[in-house]
Amino acid sequence: MKRYLPFDALRGLAILGVILIHVSGYYMIVGAPAVVLNQVGRFAVPVFLILSGWGLTITDSLKNGYGNFLIKRSRKILPLYLSWSVIYFALHILRGSIKLNLKTMVQVFIFGSSEYHMYYVPLLFFLYITYPFFLRVSRYGFGVFSTLVVTLLSMYVSIFNGSLSWWGGPNVFSWIVYFSFGIWIGLNFDKVTPRLRSVRIRFILGVLMILSFALLLLEMKLLRGITSLKIVDLMTSMKGSVIIYSIIMVMIFMSWNITTRLLIKIGKHAYGIYLFHPLLLMVLNRIIGGRSSIIIMLLEYIATVVIAYCLTKIAVSLQRTLKERIG
Structure with a gap:
């Protein structure tokens, strides 16, 4: 299958969201x-998981066997993940915020606790390992609905329990509906896409996007009144309203056939940008100091996007050149 440009653009928007x-x-x-x-x-992260499920399915990733599938996915994501885990782990040791022991190393490399964003890779790898199971489940609407129920239960048990993590790592059950929905789209892509292209559907999706975001803000406010979590914790993506918001975002890109070239270019380097940008924010934190203005925030956001994209692109180019010379 030819590349589906709206999802390439959506990947770029997702990293901007992160x-x-x-x-x-x-x-x-x-x-x-x-x-x-x-x-x-x-x-952002829900969309990445939806795109992962869709991509694995639309390309028939298991055609060469489960073992080859896992080897291929491991080679694609683990080298960079392990490299950046070492970097963040070393920085925390130098700052004295992490103690060097076996338990910490397990949390860092297995559960992705070297930095706040690294949980995503162990989560994604868990979904790779269980992909054959989710492929079977997601063939049917009831199967996707079952993952929705499990996800919602996991989310709200975690919220009312006052803990959003799982053994020091990501609570994988709070994310499975996105992967399952992505697989379902992959299995039904040729049927679903034409139905989303009418002007009427595009208008409805636009209205639903606004309403879903309003619901997201409302849910956060309601949860603040009935849980022990702080507002910072309730800003999490692990809320039911985020599921609606994220799925509508995907459908809008499919319906409106959004293929912005800049987003596509950014999306090509999304994984590298994802791993690198928190280190850049650490550096900017030392330069900027007090963060008390929305204008400064927007400027920092633009600077982070531009610098992270440029440096990641340069790193990829250097790696490619090195491989060609060695090869």
Whole structure:
């Protein structure tokens, strides 16, 4: 199958959303504007998981066997993950915020606790390992609905329990519906896509996007009143309203056939940008100091996107050149 450009563009938007979440997290002193912008980006990680499920399915990733599938996926994501885990782990040891022992090393490399964003890779690898199971489950609407029920139960048990992690790592059950939905799209792609292309559907999706984001903000406010979690914790992507918001975002890109070239270019380097940008934010934190202005936040966001993209692109080019010379 030829590349589906709307999803390449959506991948670019998703990494921009991730950076928005992490930059705005430094500006909670600004108040409501920072919180709202933080929530705007909450579709990001769910979209990455949806695109992963879709991509594996549409390319028939198991055609050469399960073992070859896992080897191929491991080679694609683990070298960079392990390299960046070592970097972040070393930085924390130097700062004295992490103790060097067996338990810590397990949490860092197995559960992705070397930095706040690294949980995503162990989560993704778990979904790779269980892909044959989810492929079977997601062939049917009832199967996808079952993953939705499990995800919602996991989310709200975690929220009302006051803990969003699982053994020091990601609670994988709070994310499985996205992967399952992506697989379902992959299995039904040729049927679903034409149905989303009418002007009427596009208008409905636009309205639903606005309503789903309003619901997201409302849910956060309601949960604040009935749980023990702080507002910072309730800004999490692990909320039911985020599921609606994220799925509508995917459907909008499919319906409106969005193929913005800039987003596609950014999307090609999304994984590298994802792993690298928190280190850049650490550096900017030392330069900027106090973060008390929404204007400074937007400038920092733009700077982070531009620098992270450029440096990641340069690193990829250097790696390619090195391989060619060695080869």
